[in-house]
Amino acid sequence: MAQGQAEKIVEGTVDSTVRLFEGLDQFAFAVGNFRLSVLDALIFLVAATLLYIGVRIVLYVVKKLIRRSKRLDATQGLLTEKIATIIIIALAFLLGVDLLGIDLSALAVFSGAVGLAVGFGLQKTFGNLIAGLILLMDRSVKPGDVIVVGDTFGEISKIGTRAVSVITRDGKEHLIPNELLMTEPVENWSYSSRNVRVAIPVGVSYSSDMDQVEALLIEAVTSCDRVLKNPKPNIWMSEFGDNSVNFEIKAWIRDPEHGVGNVRSEILKKVWKAFKEEGIEIPFPQRDVYIKTVPDRLKSPE
Template identity: 40%
Template structure:
């Protein structure tokens, strides 16, 4: 809140100065006093306030994007250049020259000045739309009564709606007839059918994931060789972060068309299996009792459901026993739980004299066979 107030003061101060300077100039002019020195100060104060306002909106709309830092000096240079041209009287002739460079496209007149205005208005409108979408997103995150998937869905829809409105407002602001966009809309539809098919598919798949709530932020999923928890749902992809902190960007379409294992879809409890072999010379029931005692060595193991031990099979090298425990935090993986329990089992077996066998083969040689003589 302190940072927001400080930013507001930095933005409002130049505009307040411009208003006071303009008022002072009008008063001096009314009393026929010299006011020429105040005339250039008003656009300077307005330019300073406009620069700070645009930079603030950019930082809020694009957050920590590297484009913001590179765009800030460009904005400052362009605005100060316009101020210099205005003060020197060259701005009006320059705009007239740019407006004269034009051609007709049907009933629409396109000039260099109009094109520049269109680009600037679209950039400004898109930036304002993204800023408003981010404000709405932050307000949605503060509401604990709305599920994460609904928050993501509302964020996607509001951003799409605001960008569409911003685009239409920008076209209308520069005098382009919206009815002339019918041909452009048809061409855009053809483009979506061919070149932008995958992008459109990922975009629509993102809405499907949000609506059916099959994948939500915080879910632990496995997609192919990728395992981790869903960190964020984007318009085109899902950010899956593994235990090493590495983010994998998986296209939304892959989550719709391929098999996805959701470890926390309805219940976050996950069963972990630990396989141990003991020698045929040892008592398997004693080994099973020791394994049950070692199950709760890890604090992540749940009391309910209770851990169980099963005799799986009689293998070549020993008797296979399987300890089954449950955990409620699959996003942290199961390797640490297995490691802690395996170490505890090894110590308990060593103290009880139970042997963990290693792979072995018996070689039986029959006597009385004659070997062929070498030539």
């Protein structure tokens, strides 16, 4: 008896579910041969949600595997991630179309409008996407590089689908479109080597002992922690100026992402202290004013 009651309950539930689905399928609207019911919309929503969750899980697993791979460096891993993301999303779209039984020919009416929108509205988006993939493939720029684009100087933190993120020394994050790095001149301070040479001009009085000046400059620059010992720094006498004999300090650093101005400041402070201790004069422009005539009202009474 209990088994019969259970079968009746199951049959009743199934019948109710079937009637519910039939009722939902009756609420629909049609345009030509295209028909969309409430049931179709619910099925589409559930399938899209499941596909979205599935894509997120697959992408998470794939990215984990790529990042654990020791055969790929950071740039190759990022490129592989982006290509894998595009392939997985495309496969998910095709799978969704197949599962839902969508007839793509029904969308032929909208193909012209979609093509026009892509051609005009999404032109820059697709251009930046392709430019980002090209930048990663030819490795002209990569995360960690220090670059100069226009007035922006900083370290690349991320190469995204649309833009490259560059963090400047003052903590600002500039988003530069990928296409701009393909069409504008870019200074990459880390392309073939991370070594960067810093030039610092210094002028001294003509009465100074030039050999002593050169020795003090060498001592000041080599005592800076960030200056490399190899290549070693050099001191060049650049010119005889109007008021001073001009030298130029050439020093190499390996970490431009930590700033260049602070290295110059540290070296110049050491130079100033050494010159002051040795009595070496750093000349500066001086002007003498000669008064030819004095107005009568300013003359003192005799």
